[in-house]
Amino acid sequence: MADLKPELFTAGNIAIELGVPPAKVKRAITELGLQPDAKKGACSYYGKSALAKIKAAVK
Secondary structure (H helix, E strand, O other), X not given: OOXXXXXXXXXXXXXXXXXXXXXXXXXXXXXXXXXXXXXXXXEEEEOHHHHHHHHHHXX
């Protein structure tokens, strides 16, 4: 993961950051129609702008 920018987060990391269940984050990503800023294998990584949108949607 050294080639990924440090400001990218997985859905699981976003859930930990916001203190909510990962399923709630994944649902918000789907409902908002967010596309990942980067993909590595099966993992999707989202930037700080997506983090702000997800935070507003889950709280």
